[in-house]
Amino acid sequence: MAARAFPLADILSVTTGLLLTRRTPSPGAALDEIFEYMTGEELAWWQAPRAADACTESFIAQHPFLADLKPPAATGSSLRKATLSLWLVTAELKHGTRLAVEPLAQWAPQDKAQELLDQIDLQSLPVAVPGA
Known part of the structure; x- marks a missing residue:
């Protein structure tokens, strides 16, 4: 798959963990779009x-x-x-507003349901005791 350019703000939303994208009204769609392109699959949250x-x-x-x-x-x-807006604009002036990125070469698709179960620590969940 060929490289694709994404807004630097969207890429920084991924690398910093801060939602810096300027996409409205649904900024989360920017992350969905990047993740789908990078992994080649539609991911669950x-x-x-x-x-x-x-x-x-x-x-x-x-x-x-x-x-x-x-x-x-x-x-x-x-x-x-x-402060974040100024930082972002400064970064865009220095590096450009868009960056071309190649998709992940090695992404291991996982069953969505199994991956969710793997993330839940069942032993640490509270147990409801009837009548207690």
Whole structure:
């Protein structure tokens, strides 16, 4: 599959764990689109963390400067939003608003139901005792 360009803000949403995409009204669709392209499959929401880890590693391998793009720390919601916006615009001015990325070379598809069960620690769930 050929490389595809995605907005830097969307890619940084994956690598930083912060929802930086400018897509509205459904910003989560940006992540869905990246994950589907990168993995070649439509993922369930509980598969997103595994996809994010794999994609982050791939993005950094393809564009090493992403490893150094760390969002600034700021407190207060309005100050934090302004600080992140300025940081993002600065990153886009330096690196461009879009980056071409190749899909994952090695993605192990898993059964969605089994992957969800694997993530649930059944032994740590509270047990309801009738009459107690």
